Structures are given as structure tokens and as C-alpha cells.
Amino acid sequence: MHKPAITQVPINETIANRWSGRAYDATQIVNQAQIIALLEAARWAPSCYGDQPWRFVVWNKPTDAVAWQQAFDCLAPSNQAWVKDSPLLILVCADTLFNHNQQANRWAQYDTGAAAENLCLQAASMGLMAHQMGGFNADLTREKFNIPMQFTPMTMICVGVPADIATLTGDTLMRETATRSRRLLGDLVFSGVWGQAIE
Secondary structure: OOOOOOOOOOOOHHHHHOOOOOOEOOOOOOOHHHHHHHHHHHHOOOOHHHOOOEEEEEEEOOOOHHHHHHHHOOEOHHHHHHHOOOOEEEEEEEEOEOOOOOOEOOOHHHHHHHHHHHHHHHHHHOOOEEEEEOOEOHHHHHHHHOOOOOEEEEEEEEEEOEOOHHHOOHHHHHHHHOOOOOOOHHHHOEOOOOOOEOO
């Protein structure tokens, strides 16, 4: 399903075409070269002091179905309903401390978000679909996969090959076919002073 962003002026095609779909082809894998490409895109995101505070845990259903299932079990039921067809799950964590001095890194979550978005854009550029999810049990994920307390679980991302929306039903289908929308640019971006909408 093609749902490009509707913008005031043209933007980069990969950015315009990236969207968080829910219809995945359960018969298609994400191969190892594709996985490494996704992770390399994330690795080259910018970060404060070049600290790279992000850490990813990857679960590949075709190669380790048991671990993938454990990660899947950490998802909210509303996400499980459609993530079941995605072959790849990725946990994204942010390091709370700088590597070079072990002091608190207040930019870690910001930088980790940049790395996650790089991964999602790389997926879109390769004809894959990535969907970031806040709906997961972070404490259970930490317990199951021995995530140190220094690292904050931020999101789970599922990645796979898009499928026909006919594979979806009910509320998931309605959400998938809904028109894409964003708040007006002037609601989000100000010119010169807070609250003065950019034109």
C-alpha cells in the first residue's frame, strides 16, 4: 500500500514514502545483508560527543524463533495482533551515561531516536517496512533479555516485507487504511518567537 506524505513542497522521496504500516508478508524474510544494512544506517546517526548511546537487540524469527517469541510476548496485545507476521523484531535502548566519562547523558534518548529513524528510513529505501512501537512491557523485556539498568528500553521496531492490506481485519485494517495526517506546520514550527507560526 502506497501512502506518501502530503507536503507543502516536495521532500526526499524516501522520507515521504516511509510510513508505519501493519500489513506484513509472513512468507518473506529479512536477510542477513538487509539486517546489517539497517543496523549500519543506525550506527551512522549523529550523537552528542559521537557517543553513540543506542544499543539494539535483534530477534530474527526464521533463525531463532524461540528468542523472537520471547520478544513478541513483551508486546502489548494490540500490537501482537499484526506484528505476528513480521520476521524481525528490534529493541532499541538508550545508554543513560556518557561512555567517555560515565556522567549522565541527557541527550541519549534524543540521539537514540535519530538512530532508530535512520534504521526506519533505510528500511523504506530497501522496500521494507519498519514500525516503531511504544506498546511493550519494558520491565519484562529487561528481565527476559538481561538489559542492564544503565540502559533505558525506548521502543520495539518490527521490520518486514509489506503485504496486501487484505491480510488485515477489523480495527487494524481501519487504522491501516486511514488517511495519513499531520498537524499543520505552523502548529509545530515557530518563526522568531514562540507561538508565531512559520509561513
